[in-house]
Amino acid sequence: MHAYYHTTPQPSVELLRWAEATVRGRSGGENEVVFARWFDAQGEVSQTHTFASVWAEAGRIAHELRVSWGLGKGDRAILCYGFGLDFFAAFLGCLRAGVLAVPVYPPSPLTLSKSLTKLQSIVEACDPKVILVSGDVNRLRLASKLNFVSSARRLWPDLPYKVARSSGVSSGGGISKWLGGAGGGGESFDEESLGEGDVAFLQFTSGSTSEPKGVMVTFGNLEHNARFISRMSEKSFKSRGFSFSGREEVGGVRGFSWLPQYHDLGLVMCTLTPFVSGWRMGYMSPLDFVRKPLLWLRLLSAERAMFGCAPDFSLRLCVRKW
Template sequence: MTIDLAGHRNLGDAFGERVASGPDRPALTIYRGSAATEHPTLTAAELHRRARLRAAALSARFTPGDRVLLALPSGPELVELYLACLIAGLVAVPVPVPGSSTVAGERVAAIARDCAPSLAVASGEDREAVAERLRDHGLGEVPVEEPGEVAPGEAAEPPQGAYRPGPDTLGVLQYSSGSTGTPKGVMLTHGDILADIAALAADCGATPGDAFGIWIPLHHDMGLFGMLTTALLSGGHLVMMPPGDFVRRPVEWLRLLGEYGCAFTAAPNFAFDMCTRHIPDAQLEGLDLSGLRVAFNGSEPIHVPTMTAFTKRFATAGLRPDALSPAYGMAEATVYVTVTPPGAVPTVLVVDPRRLEDAEAPELHVTSGGDGREVVGHSAPRPHGVELRIVDPRTGRTLPERAIGEIWLRGPGIGRGYWNQPELSARTFAARRADDDDTAATETPWFRSGDLGALLDGELYVTGRIKELLIVHGRNLFPQDLEQEARAAHPALAGFNGAAFSVPAPDERIVLVHEIDNRLPAEELPVVAAAVIRRLTVAFGVPVRNVVLVRRGGVRRTTSGKIQRAAMREQFLAGGVQALHAELDPGLPRSAQAGAQ
């Protein structure tokens, strides 16, 4: 049975119809770990009842279009209030729990300043943390409240003529990850979200009754839309566990998937790597991943060896060889652009790195001998999804197959711009190609993703980000490639994060800041740095003389785990990187050298 979301006026109506078709089915479960005997579960009807009661309470206090900051952990209250905002015509603004880290607290404050919420909701100690952040930034008048309990009984039917959101009503401000700059609020309407979820559900084959299992937080677009909203609108069952539980015991994610027979899950590349490296053989016993049809790998660059190793390691638990599906999407497109179709093994090409890195005319050139750089394909969007073109970012002209350029998108699911940033929105969401004809003026404009990629034989290959690209000696180098290669240089770096970026000194020079195992003796640090320098210089054919080793947590990441390379570059240039050891070129700026000692 396929999922039909066409014709719905808003997300609340779509969810209500799905509830009516199966009110007693489980809709939401909070997984408390394999040692627990009970896992709280809400049926579709109970979740709908709670959401409608919360919507009625919010409607009595606020005006449609008001923003509601949701600073709650992934749990029933967050899901209920998210749905309540959609039903009431308020704008849901999901944010990370502020007490989880300094980065999370900074992000909450930045988002609150940007969107000026009418209400913030947080629980326990987080409520005071949010209130303090808002007071510190001149937003002390914003009420910060506990989610509260839901009263018994049914919500009254809205009176005749009561406000109902339409397809063009703003539903969610989804803040981008901030991996390349300050978070920006993507404006997503009810129609945008419905269109994107319909495409995702159709392309991944979601059917009523399918279970979705996740640990990724719901303030992230992959969690909120890719998993939660897709499950709710397809008649599925979402099973959630706290992100911290996954970090402490990665095997619990896989046990969740097996216990509930989950057909779908999603995570960034690093999560699959953690499972492969940190789950011992003894914990494989009893795992059953045979029901998993699609495991989306997205949100950060996809490492082919990680996919291969995960698939091989967990084959004994019934994992299908085609289960891992490279996914490409972003908050500006709600979440979903394209995935490898279920049942298809991802295409992997081995390409000539010299042609890939040519700064003047980069392209995908498949090598004949099998030596080179591995890149993974994503199927191009299907007919009911967005249009996709590869465009020269300098000239605005469409590029042919194999040529690497900027990925431009248009069509259903693309957001309406960035909140309160009309000039940036016009440049990013209203682009025109130089080779469009005169009729293009009346057509939907293009969204400039900022991502680099190429099309070949119907597949999209994503190669990097324009803002993070390192141009050295006429070559384009991708930071994720240097970071992956560095981790292979010494065992003490395996499983830790690195950030590669370029700095002017006065020419462009590469710097790598990398976390290291804190237990390593101090006398071993120069050995590690030298090993990294040797490996990167040989592997990429350019001198990489600047390596800074820092403690775990010394490399900044977004709350969804993406490396904040731009922030690390600024911190390094300001002399703010606290190094355990540094090998630095004397030609670097003095402030950077002083900080990295």
């Protein structure tokens, strides 16, 4: 088990103080609480992260960003991750470091040139210092560099790439090891001068109808949104007779999501708010949902989820596949 110890200055914005307090309440001893489980295409759990492991990994990433890699407060870092649990620790690490996270969809091998053109336009718009990538994205990048995908060889942005190597199932310790960095130690970092009006991350549109456009989201924006979602959701849960007060594994709010974690509903409603609120989540890949939409419904039921978020087209897809 991974006991949580506070070794860095207290976060200076309310959102991160809220997150830290939640982690404290769900960490240590035999009662460490699982935050997220990732389900594969067969509906089996392939990865598990606790509240403490996510927070610890976010602290290590923040330390890498500011101390090892030399980024400053307000610098930008693109987060280009395949579908999975490791993205959120990187996002939270950027928040703690005072580095502006720029989440992007991972390039698709089927439309690689088009995907990389969108990525390049985002790079030109926000001038990032580094791109954090998951192992699968890095393998795609290296393949194109080796001319296996020759048409995309020159389209990858010319920036430093930092790769997270997943440690697989993680119930307590670190989530990933960083290649080309000092990762794996107990270092942590929290930017002390953050204010509620400081920009937390840049949210870019998908670029499906035009060039991606960025929106600046402040820490105050995020905290207000998460508080509203948390309060209204728990009020709704109470009205339906649900309990959400316990640390224990069988208690508390339970949700399940297939939404991409890089944008709007999937990021704030289904990842950030559950984490700071102490809710437990199950996740599956959007690609698996499109292929097997009824798996989402089966897992919602099997996990006794109290909520799930999805656009209306996904419900129509479930009806057609029923």
